[in-house]
Amino acid sequence: MTNLKGALSALIVAGSMASGAMADPVDDTLIINEELTIVTRTAAPAHVADVLDEVMSGWLFRGTETRAMQADDFDNPGMIFVEQAEDVWNTADGSEGKSCADCHGASSDMSDVRPTFPKWNDAAEKVFTLEMQINDCRENRMGAEKWKYTGGDIVNMTALLASVSRGKPVNVAIDGPAQSTWEDGKELYYTRTGQLELSCANCHEDSYGKMIRADHLSQGQINGFPTYRLKNTKLNSAHARFKGCVRDTRAETYSPGSPEFVALELYVASRGNGLSVEGPSVRN
């Protein structure tokens, strides 16, 4: 059997070389608005160095036109939603009559936030995603209603907070109180779910760079979230994307906002530690 496997991998290598350049990530640099250089590849952080040499943004796996759209805020359709969220940032809501700006100042002062989420919350004694933090502020500080986890209001707000952090390295903590959640996320990442028995790792660790039918597989990084997808012409949160990928294994998915997806988000984010925040990104 060993011989046979050897022969097969030789075939696989020959096969992917034959189809060549098309499938490799591009050698290109993302500079937004001709001034902000984005780190789209960098050495893998220590906790994934056993399986990856380099971590790469999904941007490198997209076509020329899609990549160009993200390089200019006027061409990036996601920026319209950032503008909408900027208005909401400055508008009072809820029984306390406060806006986000009343507590936090200008949105541009929030550039250290996105890179560190998901992150442990002492009061709640659990890991908070940015969405959970936003809803916590709405409920407990503004006296306003929670937003739906993957609804337009909240995804727009995460796009605003990502946009002001663009260029800063993703830097989520995986130790201390967050560690057990991180371990749970790692377990999920390697679990082969559904009738197709595929794990995140099967597609995004073992097969990135290859075509799966019409799709060019990336490393499935989330430094670019939320992403504006040309396919559904709206901003998509990381959990919505996770749900789609799990569904595609013919599995019963987890819900956006569930403890499972929160843990998975922390783990996947940590695999991209060192890549720049680039949301809202553009993808197909």
Place this chain on the structure above:
Amino acid sequence: MRVSIITTIAAAVSATALGAAEIAPTAVSFEDGTVSQSLSGVAGDPASGSEIVGSKKLGNCIACHQVSDLADVPFQGEIGPSLDGAGERWTEAELRGIVANAKIMFEDTMMPSFYKTEGFIRPGNAYTGEAADDTFGPLLTAQQIEDVVAYLSTLKE
């Protein structure tokens, strides 16, 4: 964590004795990853097999494999090896074993098991994202597996 309990209940039913008796997914007998007995007892149809291999709604083998014979089917994937010449490299029994449950021949392979109904983690109802219900069956029927095997057997270089 993968649940890889493979039930190899010796196939009690002999297709030849009972005519076109079908072997249930839980009753397939694998020997070193191969399956010598026809799953449906009816000869496979290569034309139907070619349709199944290329169709997104059926086998969707093309998602991961290239097949020059199906050059008219666009977007052939590159996860697995090209299937060109598969009929020369493998016997019918080997091909049947690979298509029915490739994980026995190739440990931990990414290739899905097309004739299997047990041992999944969070099995869903096709691509709905909902849990599987009592309509849950193997990815391909016994006859579809036979058709695919018949088609693969024609792939000679």
